[in-house]
Amino acid sequence: MKSFAAVATLLAEQEIELPSWAFGNSGTRFKVFTTPGTPRTPQEKIADAAQVHKYTALSPSVALHIPWDKVDDYAALSAFAQEHGVALGTINSNTFQDDAYKFGSLTHTDAAVRQKAIDHHFECIDIMDATGSRDLKIWLADGTNYPGQGDIRGRQDRLQESLQKIYDRIGENQRLVLEYKFFEPAFYHTDVPDWGTSYAQVAALGDRALVCLDTGHHAPGTNIEFIVMQLLRLGKLGSFDFNSRFYADDDLIVGAADPFQLFRILFEVVRGGGYGADSGVAFMLDQCHNVEDKIAGQIRSVLNVQEMTARALLVDTDTLKAAQDAGDVLGANGILMDAFYTDVRPDLAAWRESRGLAGDPTAAYAASGYQAKIAADRVGGQQASWGA
Numbered sequence: 001m002k003s004f005a006a007v008a009t010l011l012a013e014q015e016i017e018l019p020s021w022a023f024g025n026s027g028t029r030f031k032v033f034t035t036p037g038t039p040r041t042p043q044e045k046i047a048d049a050a051q052v053h054k055y056t057a058l059s060p061s062v063a064l065h066i067p068w069d070k071v072d073d074y075a076a077l078s079a080f081a082q083e084h085g086v087a088l089g090t091i092n093s094n095t096f097q098d099d100a101y102k103f104g105s106l107t108h109t110d111a112a113v114r115q116k117a118i119d120h121h122f123e124c125i126d127i128m129d130a131t132g133s134r135d136l137k138i139w140l141a142d143g144t145n146y147p148g149q150g151d152i153r154g155r156q157d158r159l160q161e162s163l164q165k166i167y168d169r170i171g172e173n174q175r176l177v178l179e180y181k182f183f184e185p186a187f188y189h190t191d192v193p194d195w196g197t198s199y200a201q202v203a204a205l206g207d208r209a210l211v212c213l214d215t216g217h218h219a220p221g222t223n224i225e226f227i228v229m230q231l232l233r234l235g236k237l238g239s240f241d242f243n244s245r246f247y248a249d250d251d252l253i254v255g256a257a258d259p260f261q262l263f264r265i266l267f268e269v270v271r272g273g274g275y276g277a278d279s280g281v282a283f284m285l286d287q288c289h290n291v292e293d294k295i296a297g298q299i300r301s302v303l304n305v306q307e308m309t310a311r312a313l314l315v316d317t318d319t320l321k322a323a324q325d326a327g328d329v330l331g332a333n334g335i336l337m338d339a340f341y342t343d344v345r346p347d348l349a350a351w352r353e354s355r356g357l358a359g360d361p362t363a364a365y366a367a368s369g370y371q372a373k374i375a376a377d378r379v380g381g382q383q384a385s386w387g388a
């Protein structure tokens, strides 16, 4: 196994984008619990996200969701973010809340509805131009509930046409990332259910169209690290939406449900060249904090990713390859497991201190008094999630 010192410099390259919606109230269709101090504006969400970066140095950017984060002046919002020590990142489109999209958006049979959805993406691209964002992330709620309800092939063809129009509008330094999800809100079929469909759609667009892998969007038992490997192999892994799930699209804290799965995913990321500043693979969180404190929840999340990244980096790939090539089944498995079982927390704490950070970001944030201050200052929270 490699030593922690040997991988520490690589850890310094880690960046995990935070979703603005993680800081708003969210919940289930049963109840949305509010928390004292919940942000009321995009600016307050950004200020909260900046706290996570302040204590972890892991999250220098914040993703926006349009129209949830609609403002008059995006250049000013970008400047506001910079004053708080973070940048604005991925712009997420939203074609799932208007009545017009009841039967689809980019796939709709009515050209006028498709154009409305395309225009929304054009608006998102204008925002990206103002904020300097690189990625336009598209997650579609499109799909059907009953066999026969829609022409699933026709919908796929219209999706391609619509995406092409959006892709043609993005700038040279911008990218389109298409997220897949196998169910919900539609249950019989979704129009981008799996990585293969997303891959087929983006491959037809061009080099700057890539796949977004949301870890919560797979059927139970799916070997997600295999998908990671394949997309890296094909040069089409654009980004991750990290979260964790027990049952479905739970959007719980990444690494909470299955740290070993997170380790396996990150090992394939590292092994496949998807890790590091120049890899082109963006790490993002896509989470909601229904019952726990949101800023502390985001701090826990980025630390979970960092811990499993450190463990994945510890794997001595040369020794592993030798064991694999020799057909040493248990030896190869043992090499991976040794890294997974290594508790890197003390080394990470010391390393943080060597970089002028608190060894324990969670404790440092708790001691800062920020939570009490926002609870006192902010009255009335804005629900920032799609969560019904």
Ligand code: PSV
Binding pocket: 065, 092, 139, 179, 181, 214, 241, 249, 251, 286
């Ligand atoms: C809905 O499933 C979803 O959670 C997708 O994962 C998106 O990335 C997110 O909402 C934000 O639109």
Ligand code: MN
Binding pocket: 139, 179, 214, 241, 286
């Ligand atoms: Mn997602």
Ligand code: MN
Binding pocket: 214, 216, 217, 249, 286
């Ligand atoms: Mn989701």
